[in-house]
Amino acid sequence: MVVAAAHGFLAGVVRPDGEVLAAVHSTANLTPPAAVLELLNRAIAQAEISARHIELAVLGLPGPSLFAGTAGPGPLGGSHLRRFRDWAGRPAADVVGEHLNRPVFCENDANLAALGEAVYGESAAADTVLHVSLTHGTGAGLVIGGKLHRGGSRLAGEIGHLHVDDGGQLCECGARGCFWQTTSIPALLSELATAHGRTFSVSDLDAAAAAGELEIIRALRGFGRSLGRRIADFVVFLDPQAIVVDSTLGAASHVIADGIREAVDQYTPPQLAASVQISSGSLGVSAHLKGAAALVRTENLLVDTGHASVAGRPSGTAPS
Ligand SMILES: [Zn+2]
Structure with missing residues (x-):
């Protein structure tokens, strides 16, 4: 055990x-x-x-x-x-x-989440899987041939620390203007709270996506496109077979996957875009x-x- x-x-x-x-x-x-x-x-x-x-x-x-x-x-x-x-x-x-x-x-x-989805989830047949973790930040794990790729510094997959803004805030990682500072579920929840005048939780996103609330779906799809713009570069570089989105977000993860798909279709060569499977995970x-x-x-x-x-x-x- x-x-x-x-x-x-x-x-x-x-x-x-x-x-x-x-x-x-x-x-x-x-x-x-x-x-x-x-x-x-x-x-x-x-x-x-x-x-x-x-x-x-x-x-x-x-x-x-x-x-x-x-x-x-x-x-x-x-x-x-x-x-x-x-x-x-x-x-x-x-x-x-x-x-x-x-x-x-x-x-x-x-x-851990990436390995679980890549070995036991619906993408288990894929050789190269990028799993995007979102509920508690913006991160990812890369599984190749059923094993984790950790990298030389054991930091492979830290997409939240991709540089996006020269004038951005100093990040805890020591760099400045990291991706997660503006593109993360906690940041999205904060934006929604400001816009709607009430608090939002991950459960609210799940429920709103399941109920088809258009405003929330639009926000989630836009979030997915922002993620997808960065993931598109990864698709060109590594030609993965599957991109899997954190399924702990429930129905919201399907909408985010749709947004990632839109960006990958727009920013990668058609042959690559057509070959990569983009979906929500299945294991929660x-x-x-x-x-x-x-x-x-x-x-x-x-x-x-x-x-x-x-x-x-x-x-x-x-x-x-
Ligand atoms: Zn950082």
């Missing part, structure tokens, strides 16, 4: 074969460590498994891939990333490792959990931790 948590809002228990035994999530980011550890406890209780059946934990966090256990956390990102990686002044992996008394492997949260919040399971397999993590066999509840006996 594997316990996975992503960015302080989701925790679950998943078998290495990708079967999700439990998933609990919060609509808001939780303040670690206590609230996130409580979410982990709830997931383990919901899975109805013994603690001895937990072999390792996978922790999804923003920033560079940090692929190491509690013994060697490896190089960290800039100071802005430490606010995610350090929980109450200690490395998050150490906190979770002590809580579970198990090895902890960290991975970029957008990478399970994408991170299934991505953790795929990570365990593709990186042989059970072997690394001395657990070469798959232990725990037999497949197909998950609690209802």
